Amino acid sequence: MDSENLDISTILTEDRRHCRHLIDILQDIQAEEGYLSEKAMLQVAKFLDVPSSTIWGVATFYNQFRFTPPGRHPVRVCMGTACHLAGGQLVLEAMARELDLEIGGTTEGHEFSLERVACIGCCALAPVVTIGKEVYPRMTPPKVEEVLVEIEPGDAGRSLKARKQK
């Protein structure tokens, strides 16, 4: 996961030395390191022999790519139509409040990161939150705290308690 020591040579194979594989390559790098580091993108530019601005242009266009490391527990709040109508916005706000994070942010110790995502296709269970690979159906603001404490009893519990004491 450490971007400084990341070896992406297994991703940059000869058969992919063509611009049409750019998105594919970036997806693989992100799958490996969790985000796209500057170093990795420069390496890709060199590999494909294109200006680094082209890589940056493509990478920033697509929603999938992120440029900072995600938290160990990436929290994604679904903002699809069904979730929105069922109160997804309130769940997102509750998440932001409980984690003391802005949308797109990561907690200091990299435990949690918070993102809003477009529909993940579980509309029947709206509003939905995913944390890592786990899907949490029919969320409500009061449930948010329960879920977070369950995931990281230590850290989240501590920060919640600290906040409550304020």
Added chain:
Amino acid sequence: MTYDEVYGQSRARWDSFYNSEIPHILIGTATCGRAAGSMAVLEAFKREIGREKIQAQLTEVGCMGLCSYEPLVIIIKQGDFTVCYHHVTPQAVPQLIQGYVLGDDPCLELALGTVAGGDTEAVYIPELERFNHEMRFLLRNCGYTSPLEIDHYIACGGYRGLEKALRMKPATIIRVVEKSGLRGRGGAGFCTAVKWRLCYEAKNKIKYVICNADEGDPGAFMDRVLLESDPHSVIEGMIIAGYAVSAREGYIYIREEYPLAIERLNTALSQAGRLGLLGNNILGSGFDFNIEIVKGAGAFVSGEETAMIAAIEGRRSWPEHRPPYPTESGLWDKPTLVNNVKTLAYIPLIVQHGGKWFVGTGTKESPGTALFALAGKLVNTGLAEVPMGTTLETLVFNIGGGIRDGKKLKGVQIGGPSGGCLPESLLDTPIDFDSLQEAGAIMGSGGVIVMDEDNCMVDTAKYFIDFSQKESCGKCTHCRIGTWQMLSILEGITRGNGSLTELGMLKELAEDIKAGSLCSLGKMSPNPVLTTLRYFKDEYEAHVLEKRCPARFCKELIAYYILPERCERGCDHCVLACPVEAIFSDEKGLKVVDQSKCTKCGSCELVCPVEYNAVIRLSPVSLVPENRRSKPEASSKEP
């Protein structure tokens, strides 16, 4: 291998599977099933069967489209009813095993109904009313056959269309598709045969077929279900399309957010390749065709065909001017056919049964069926496939089971961010491309979101414009800045800062965006605003003139209020749930919300015990009695 040999093999395996003496347990493990806990159910079955050394076969299947009943389990017993169980939990597994797998008790208290059809007929549950209104072409196998076994698909008549197509001339296939009147299911409803013919007639040795599986509409999941439940139907359609337009390479452009669909497609592709249904010299015909999967990286605009081509080429997904159309100059400047997942999935059936057969269903101008994803405030959310021309009313009430919690229907949003919101009075609108367009909505890819009295139409319009604004690729100024401008006006209105002149401005901006955007995603982005202005103007006016949100949804225009006469027991649920300590007790011990502290998260309303139901929302905010708005000075001195 010839087709007959392939079919013979598959049929034998299928027969030994479905017609064996050993009971079969089918578990729906598509994404919605998994979210509802089907993997835990699968594990429980595995454990029980292993522990008791039971003779039974477990098979993962796709989704029947009955999302609100997930996890679903079907038990097949030779010479007995095939029973479908709903909301199955791991705890219920021993009961099902002891009751029906081993014994004669069909566990009716857990059952949804019996399962009929299957094999070459569409699968249905006769006990459910919705199946009286549905007609399942695309969903015929979904939830009953395994998406991981090509044998299942072939035994149920799969790849028969391809076998027939390969014996026909490409021009003849296009004539069959023309006769069927099939219109593209991606949204616009363009005539499929016309597209095919243009691509067929294009003079170039190299041509491509692209399957558009970039289902970006929030609230639509038909393509995902189809790819997760019956991937071979799409692959077969693609191969036929390739043969008809003389392409040798195909690409499936699919959202990266659909990992399970990608996994199942990969499995399906390699199985088809192994049986000689894909690759070189398909079924000995001399025709070569290969399919590659390209994962999208999350951009709504990639669903537009020219933008999708840019994405496959590894560029920013920007739409291009048309003409030239992709059928003339598309992927790497070669003639390219771009078709939606559903459009392609109809092709094997049309080739197999003929164009005339397809025209027998649906309306004159829109033949065939329509596949919808039903979501929102319905009792039965999920997928529904109905003949074109079915009314929205049937879709919402007969299939969707009406509105949850006895609430009243307010509107139906159809077609996603490019579609529109239709009011209850238009429920008799038949669902077909042209009728919907007339009403201001579009068929779109098929997402139907049902809203009840608690949903604010201004907020809904704002939601969709917010989506379109965020997803605007930025190429055209009107779409990029126009949607931003519309969004800021709508935000003002939902905060109570709007004016009537701004309602007029919204319309003007909508016209400008329509005229000044290159692609239809931009052009149609104002549709949700235009239709809500047309059908729900009173709600806009209430926001603007009275600072009131009739649905009590818009945060800035509502206040949470605890009715003193209902808050009688003086419990502390709301006090404990409030994240900002905005609730205090008055001199009688009754709870009061301090409006200056309240962040309107709604927690108090959710936790107030149902027998009291003391927390209500008021709009406009001025309705809160003055003496119950904030903590009086005197009582704040307490230790």
